[in-house]
Amino acid sequence: xxxxxxxxxxxxxxxxxxxxxxxxxxxxxxxxxxxxxxxxxxxxxxxxxxxxxxxxxxxxxxxxxxxxxxxxxxxxxxxxxxxxxxxxxxxxxxxxxxxxxxxxxxxxxxxxxxxxxxxxxxxxxxxxxxxxxxxxxxxxxxxxxxxxxxxxxxxxxxxxxxxxxxxxxxxxxxxxxxxxxxxxxxxxxxxxxxxxxxxxxxxxxxxxxxxxxxxxxxxxxxxxxxxxxxxxxxxxxxxxxxxxxxxxxxxxxxxxxxxxxxxxxxxxxxxxxxxxxxxxxxxxxxxxxxxxxxxxxxxxxxxxxxxxxxxxxxxxxxxxxxxxxxxxxxxxxxxxxxxxxxxxxxxxxxxxxxxxxxxxxxxxxxxxxxxxxxxxxxxxxxxxxxxxxxxxxxxxxxxxxxxxxxxxxxxxxxxxxxxxxxxxxxxxxxxxxxxxx
Amino acid sequence: xxxxxxxxxxxxxxxxxxxxxxxxxxxxxxxxxxxxxxxxxxxxxxxxxxxxxxxxxxxxxxxxxxxxxxxxxxxxxxxxxxxxxxxxxxxxxxxxxxxxxxxxxxxxxxxxxxxxxxxxxxxxxxxxxxxxxxxxxxxxxxxxxxxxxxxxxxxxxxxxxxxxxxxxxxxxxxxxxxxxxxxxxxxxxxxxxxxxxxxxxxxxxxxxxxxxxxxxxxxxxxxxxxxxxxxxxxxxxxxxxxxxxxxxx
Numbered sequence: 001x002x003x004x005x006x007x008x009x010x011x012x013x014x015x016x017x018x019x020x021x022x023x024x025x026x027x028x029x030x031x032x033x034x035x036x037x038x039x040x041x042x043x044x045x046x047x048x049x050x051x052x053x054x055x056x057x058x059x060x061x062x063x064x065x066x067x068x069x070x071x072x073x074x075x076x077x078x079x080x081x082x083x084x085x086x087x088x089x090x091x092x093x094x095x096x097x098x099x100x101x102x103x104x105x106x107x108x109x110x111x112x113x114x115x116x117x118x119x120x121x122x123x124x125x126x127x128x129x130x131x132x133x134x135x136x137x138x139x140x141x142x143x144x145x146x147x148x149x150x151x152x153x154x155x156x157x158x159x160x161x162x163x164x165x166x167x168x169x170x171x172x173x174x175x176x177x178x179x180x181x182x183x184x185x186x187x188x189x190x191x192x193x194x195x196x197x198x199x200x201x202x203x204x205x206x207x208x209x210x211x212x213x214x215x216x217x218x219x220x221x222x223x224x225x226x227x228x229x230x231x232x233x234x235x236x237x238x239x240x241x242x243x244x245x246x247x248x249x250x251x252x253x254x255x256x257x258x259x260x261x262x263x264x265x266x267x268x269x270x271x272x273x274x275x276x277x278x279x280x281x282x283x284x285x286x287x288x289x290x291x292x293x294x295x296x297x298x299x300x301x302x303x304x305x306x307x308x309x310x311x312x313x314x315x316x317x318x319x320x321x322x323x324x325x326x327x328x329x330x331x332x333x334x335x336x337x338x339x340x341x342x343x344x345x346x347x348x349x350x351x352x353x354x355x356x357x358x359x360x361x362x363x364x365x366x367x368x369x370x371x372x373x374x375x376x377x378x379x380x381x382x383x384x385x386x387x388x389x390x391x392x393x394x395x396x397x398x399x400x401x402x403x404x405x406x407x408x409x410x411x412x413x414x415x416x417x418x419x420x421x422x423x424x425x426x427x428x429x430x431x432x433x434x435x436x437x
Numbered sequence: 438x439x440x441x442x443x444x445x446x447x448x449x450x451x452x453x454x455x456x457x458x459x460x461x462x463x464x465x466x467x468x469x470x471x472x473x474x475x476x477x478x479x480x481x482x483x484x485x486x487x488x489x490x491x492x493x494x495x496x497x498x499x500x501x502x503x504x505x506x507x508x509x510x511x512x513x514x515x516x517x518x519x520x521x522x523x524x525x526x527x528x529x530x531x532x533x534x535x536x537x538x539x540x541x542x543x544x545x546x547x548x549x550x551x552x553x554x555x556x557x558x559x560x561x562x563x564x565x566x567x568x569x570x571x572x573x574x575x576x577x578x579x580x581x582x583x584x585x586x587x588x589x590x591x592x593x594x595x596x597x598x599x600x601x602x603x604x605x606x607x608x609x610x611x612x613x614x615x616x617x618x619x620x621x622x623x624x625x626x627x628x629x630x631x632x633x634x635x636x637x638x639x640x641x642x643x644x645x646x647x648x649x650x651x652x653x654x655x656x657x658x659x660x661x662x663x664x665x666x667x668x669x670x671x672x673x674x675x676x677x678x679x680x681x682x683x684x685x686x
Contacts, residue, residue, distance in 0.1 A: 014632050015631070015632075016631070016632075017628055017631035017632070018628045018631070019447070019448045019449075019452070019628055053631075056448075056449075056627070056628050056631075059477055059478065059480070059481035060480070060481045060484035060485055061477070061480060061481075061484075062480065062484055063484040063485075084485050087487070088487065
């Protein structure tokens with residue numbers, strides 16, 4: 001059985017795993033990395049359709065200590081890159097909230113992070129890649145060679161071919177530590193203005209909002225950070241924390257709305273009311289949940305969804321508030337809400353980020369309710385010219401996605417050029433992009 | 438800094454062990470069949486190693502299924518590294534019981550690789566390590582060799598036989614300076630176990646590598662990785678035959 005990080009949906013099948021990715025992708029319909037996309041992006045189009053797994057193909061092909069250019073097989077994880085190279089002054093240029101992502105997955109999702117406003121998406125740091133196209137041929141693609149294929153592959157959800165290896169430019173860092181600040185904000189308006197102000201100075205910004213609002217909606221914490229100078233870090237040793245596995249799936253009622261409400265209350269209290277500043281471990285700053293392996297089990301056997309959309313700046317506060325009112329009205333429970341503003345759009349033909357504000361909302365899956373919530377919010381997002389993040393999505397309907405993303409046809413046209421028989425597809429491409437199972 | 442020859446270091450547990458050894462500055466000779474694969478792994482180790490590392494990884498083409506070439510390969514490793522402190526064998530063959538029952542060729546491959554060929558290689562390593570005054574011989578067995586069980590009849594038999602051989606070598610030659618380390622991995626997520634149903638306590642190669650290296654450094658005669666399997670196998674070894682006939686694991 002295969003499923004994404006949200007543990008729903010579940011599809012019969014298994015990964016073909018091998019250190020030899022070129023061999024194992026022969027005849028496969030899709031390649032998946034660590035399965036950390038939340039919905040059905042890494043699932044086969046039909047039960048049992050052959051899916052290759054890249055995670056054993058994790059060799060570094062070359063690394064240039066002077067320029068930071070890393071060339072590696074697609075299964076190498078961001079975690080491995082950071083742990084191997086941070087001590088030598090290099091860090092991944094862009095990272096999502098988990099380091100358990102393969103290079104291939106980072107390209108396919110064109111992941112973004114706290115530094116989107118200053119560094120764009122992962123794809124904008126990729127110099128080139130090799131992939132096995134749907135025809136079976138192995139093709140090189142970069143901004144200079146087959147640029148159209150390259151642009152479709154960046155953020156292309158693995159649907160343009162099996163990514164075999166990737167060349168990416170890492171970010172040089174002056175120390176191994178982050179100087180971070182946290183600031184309590186009493187409402188959504190101040191949350192957004194505080195974050196946007198911080199963007200002008202800080203390379204990394206993010207906000208967390210209490211989505212359940214025991215004491216009023218929109219309170220939250222704004223995080224800002226930058227790499228510490230060597231002086232600030234004062235040669236402090238850095239040890240990577242041990243990872244502990246979440247023991248077993250909690251019963252579905254364990255993570256209750258009531259409990260989460262008070263949990264959020266506690267989190268807010270712990271930040272106090274003053275700006276806090278300090279030297280922070282990069283693991284805590286970038287990957288606060290990574291030390292607890294398999295935390296997705298906390299949501300129980302029914303799983304959860306992380307709905308993430310972006311709304312253009314012109315939509316404004318009233319629309320953002322409407323999103324949360326709509327979730328409430330439909331009976332949804334936004335347990336964890338993370339907010340970030342995006343900078344300019346990248347070159348990926350199907351990439352998610354575009355200028356605006358993105359909301360990512362964790363909700364436990366509940367029969368009927370979840371679909372209703374997503375449908376209702378998607379009505380707003382489509383009407384306002386926003387879109388949803390395919391790597392998180394499990395519930396969006398094809399007609400909604402088409403209304404949000406006029407780029408589908410252009411993207412599919414490029415796919416067909418490299419895969420005339422339409423061999424490469426996924427459960428997601430069947431659900432949203434018009435592929436047949 | 439140790440000088441170590443490793444067979445099977447390009448894949449699975451061997452890859453994880455080789456990375457940790459190289460990262461701490463040991464010098465490695467990788468023995469394997471495919472030049473391209475060896476080269477790619479040597480490149481991986483070089484890129485990961487800290488700037489001032491001990492030196493480049495040596496690659497030597499070698500086919501475990503040709504016992505007459507074992508000595509030659511080890512001699513080359515010793516001469517290119519300037520001696521050998523340890524020899525590690527992580528290579529092995531696997532097939533599900535159903536596959537091995539159905540296919541005589543696959544059966545032959547598993548039986549000969551894991552038993553005959555591995556032992557022939559160990560014999561070549563033994564004589565060379567003893568001749569140079571001692572050293573460590575570390576070989577991957579399996580928990581499957583601890584007790585006959587339904588899903589691993591043939592594979593388990595090869596690992597049980599291998600374990601007996603290694604225990605014997607340890608008894609016979611430890612006093613002369615040969616330290617035998619028998620590693621018994623439980624279920625580790627590698628290409629070898631891909632597609633098999635995952636039992637409890639499944640681990641990743643990088644989780645078990647530190648314990649293997651600790652055992653090599655200390656010369657521990659036998660080590661289960663992850664450690665919990667020592668307990669699991671203790672229980673399984675004591676289960677009555679009547680129970681073993683009924684259970685499916």
